[in-house]
Structure formats: C-alpha cells, structure tokens
Amino acid sequence: MTGDNTMEGAMRSHLTSVKEHLMTGVSFMIPFVTIGGIFLALGYALSSFLGGPEATKTIFEATGRPDWFLAQIGTAGLTFMVPILGAYIAYAIADRPGLAPGFLLSYIIQQGDILKAAGDVIGLQGGSAGAGYLGALVAGLAAGYVARWLKQRNVPEFIQPMMPVLIIPVLTMLILSPFVIFVLGVPVAIANAGLTSFLRGMQGGQALLVGAILGGMMAVDMGGPVNKVAYVFSVGLITEQIYQPMAAVMIAGMIPPLGLALSNFIAPQKYTAEMYENAKSAVPLGLSFITEGAIPYAAADPLRVIPSAVAGSAIGGAASMALGVTMPAPHGGIFVFLLSDQPAMFLACLLLGTVVTAVIATLLKSDFEETAGSSTTTATATTQAND
Numbered sequence: 001m002t003g004d005n006t007m008e009g010a011m012r013s014h015l016t017s018v019k020e021h022l023m024t025g026v027s028f029m030i031p032f033v034t035i036g037g038i039f040l041a042l043g044y045a046l047s048s049f050l051g052g053p054e055a056t057k058t059i060f061e062a063t064g065r066p067d068w069f070l071a072q073i074g075t076a077g078l079t080f081m082v083p084i085l086g087a088y089i090a091y092a093i094a095d096r097p098g099l100a101p102g103f104l105l106s107y108i109i110q111q112g113d114i115l116k117a118a119g120d121v122i123g124l125q126g127g128s129a130g131a132g133y134l135g136a137l138v139a140g141l142a143a144g145y146v147a148r149w150l151k152q153r154n155v156p157e158f159i160q161p162m163m164p165v166l167i168i169p170v171l172t173m174l175i176l177s178p179f180v181i182f183v184l185g186v187p188v189a190i191a192n193a194g195l196t197s198f199l200r201g202m203q204g205g206q207a208l209l210v211g212a213i214l215g216g217m218m219a220v221d222m223g224g225p226v227n228k229v230a231y232v233f234s235v236g237l238i239t240e241q242i243y244q245p246m247a248a249v250m251i252a253g254m255i256p257p258l259g260l261a262l263s264n265f266i267a268p269q270k271y272t273a274e275m276y277e278n279a280k281s282a283v284p285l286g287l288s289f290i291t292e293g294a295i296p297y298a299a300a301d302p303l304r305v306i307p308s309a310v311a312g313s314a315i316g317g318a319a320s321m322a323l324g325v326t327m328p329a330p331h332g333g334i335f336v337f338l339l340s341d342q343p344a345m346f347l348a349c350l351l352l353g354t355v356v357t358a359v360i361a362t363l364l365k366s367d368f369e370e371t372a373g374s375s376t377t378t379a380t381a382t383t384q385a386n387d
Contacts, residue, residue, distance in 0.1 A: 036077020037330030043070030093144025215317020257286030257293030259357025289333030316353025
C-alpha cells in the first residue's frame with residue numbers, strides 16, 4: 001500500500017507540474033491572441049464600414065487599404081500565438097534552452113505545405129492543414145523535457161558555456177524534428193483538416209451538439225485547463241475564418257458570473273453577505289468575458305453552482321451555434337458584440353444562458369442560508385444572553 005501511495009503521489013505531482021507548464025504557455029500566448037483578434041476584428045469592422053458587408057469577404061485582397069493593414073497585423077498575431085504556446089511550455093520546463101526549439105517545432109508543424117510533403121513521404125494523404133494548438137502542446141512538452149534532460153548531462157567545463165545557446169537547442173531540434181514532423185504533425189494535421197471540414201459544413205443537430213460541448217467546457221472549471229482548451233480551439237478557428245465557435249465560447253464564458261450574480265440578486269437570502277458583494281463585481285467581470293468571476297460561488301458550493309453554470313453555458317453556446325452567430329474577435333465580451341454578424345442574437349443567447357443558470361442555481365440552493373450579517377447578529381445575541 002505504501003508503494004502504491006508513493007506512486008500515486010508521484011503521478012499526481014507530475015500531472016500538476018504538467019498542468020502548470022501548459023498554463024504558463026497559455027498565459028504567454030494570450031497577449032498574442034488578444035492583439036491578433038482585436039486587430040483582425042477591427043479590420044473586418046472597418047472593411048464593413050468602408051464597403052459594406054460584401055467588402056469583408058475580400059479584405060485580404062484589398063492591398064494598401066487601412067482595413068487590409070489591420071487584418072495583416074491581426075493575422076500575424078493569430079499566426080504566432082500557437083508557436084508562442086509551444087515555446088513557453090518548453091520554457092516552463094527547461095528554461096531558456098527550451099525556448100527556441102519549442103517555438104520552431106511548434107511553428108514547423110503549422111506549415112501545411114511541410115506536413116503535406118511529409119505525408120507524401122510516409123504515404124499518408126490528408127490535406128495541408130497545420131497541426132494546430134494540440135500539436136504545439138505536444139511539441140512544447142517534448143522540447144521542454146528533451147532540453148531539460150540534456151541540461152542535466154555532465155559535460156566538460158569548457159563546453160558548459162555553449163550548452164544553453166548552442167548545443168542544447170540544436171540537439172533538441174535534431175532529436176525531435178523527425179518525430180514532431182512525421183509522427184506527430186502529419187496525423188494531427190489530417191485530423192485537423194477533417195475537423196475543419198466538419199465545422200464548416202455542420203448544421204442543425206451537429207451545431208447544437210458542438211455548441212453545447214464548447215459551452216459546457218467553458219463553465220466546468222471557470223478559467224481552468226478545460227476552459228482554456230475550448231477557448232484556444234475556437235480562437236484557432238478564427239484563422240480559418242470559422243467564427244461561430246468563438247461566438248459560442250465567448251457567450252458561454254460570460255454566462256457563469258452573470259447567471260450566478262443574477263441568482264444572488266433575485267434570491268439574496270440563499271447567499272452570504274460576502275457573496276452578495278461578490279455579485280457586484282461578478283457583473284462587470286462577466287460582461288468582460290472573465291469567467292473567473294464565478295469562482296467564489298463555485299468554491300463555496302460546487303455541487304450546486306457548477307451544474308447550474310454548465311447548464312446555462314451549454315444552452316447559450318448551443319443556441320448561438322444553432323443560430324449561426326459569429327464573433328471574429330477572440331476577447332472583449334459585451335464590448336465587441338457589435339462585431340458579430342447578428343448582434344441581437346448574440347445578446348439574446350447570452351441572456352438565455354444567464355437566465356437558465358440563475359434559475360437552476362436558485363432552485364438548487366437550499367431555501368435559506370444564513371447571511372454573514374444574520375450570523376453576526378445571532379452571535380451577538382447569543383453572547384448577550386450568556387452574559
């Protein structure tokens with residue numbers, strides 16, 4: 001039993017460290033996502049203003065126009081966000097020696113022509129889509145662990161200064177390039193091509209299901225790894241000009257703090273006074289697409305709050321996908337809703353999910369829980385009676 005407990009503890013420790021490495025990569029990636037997405041959205045908005053809705057379809061052909069320049073900046077940010085993800089995952093594991101290999105390996109497997117040629121070499125045909133963020137996750141982890149292993153080798157003293165800037169990065173690339181390109185990149189690219197094709201053609205029940213899954217993922221851990229997987233997945237599709245998942249994810253991410261705050265406002269007797277104060281800050285956080293505003297509610301009562309949030313977000317995301325609502329910006333919440341092709345439906349789906357979460361949370365919460373104020377009053381009265 002002791003051995004089993006030791007192994008289990010080691011496994012949990014390793015998984016925790018992997019999670020931390022992944023979250024480091026995501027945190028460094030987010031500014032690229034924000035800059036890229038906002039500039040691309042501004043480009044589309046300006047294009048629509050200059051030439052109407054049809055002009056947005058030719059924005060990348062309008063060389064020299066202001067909207068074209070904005071779109072180029074946005075595309076650059078969204079292009080480099082995935083290599084940055086892999087680079088900083090490797091950096092979190094191996095420090096500076098892992099940074100360049102993590103970036104380059106993640107970048108190489110986003111190049112469709114390279115992966116198509118690699119597929120021809122090994123006899124796999126599957127289009128020329130890149131390996132996406134999933135490929136970057138694995139490439140970053142592999143680069144980090146290989147670079148860290150090389151760092152731990154004993155080498156002659158005169159070689160040590162060359163290790164972090166020359167030997168470790170070059171050897172890491174030499175060791176991993178065949179694996180990352182042929183074993184990882186090609187199959188993931190084939191899967192991504194199929195997924196992209198499916199998302200482009202989905203309708204009816206398919207859209208509902210995808211929207212519900214993405215919406216539920218945004219709410220289940222409220223800013224944690226599952227939330228980030230759904231978010232990064234949808235952001236990656238913006239570069240493929242598939243904007244419906246981003247709308248579903250943004251709506252779903254806004255719903256938990258807004259829905260729980262609404263429940264708190266309409267049934268304050270079911271929440272502590274501290275939660276009532278939290279509701280006041282949860283509203284602007286939710287409107288800003290910061291799902292973490294719901295975490296205090298989830299931490300205080302996870303068995304009731306998390307199912308409520310997941311239900312509302314899943315319904316909001318499903319409705320958005322079913323209606324074909326789009327969102328070309330990867331962040332901004334309520335402040336970018338006018339960039340959607342259906343701003344009114346964007347708000348309607350947000351309202352629907354918010355109300356569902358509020359209603360379910362209010363019904364699930366027990367009829368009465370002492371507020372902090374009532375607890376203080378009761379304690380004071382008890383003290384006076386004892387005196």
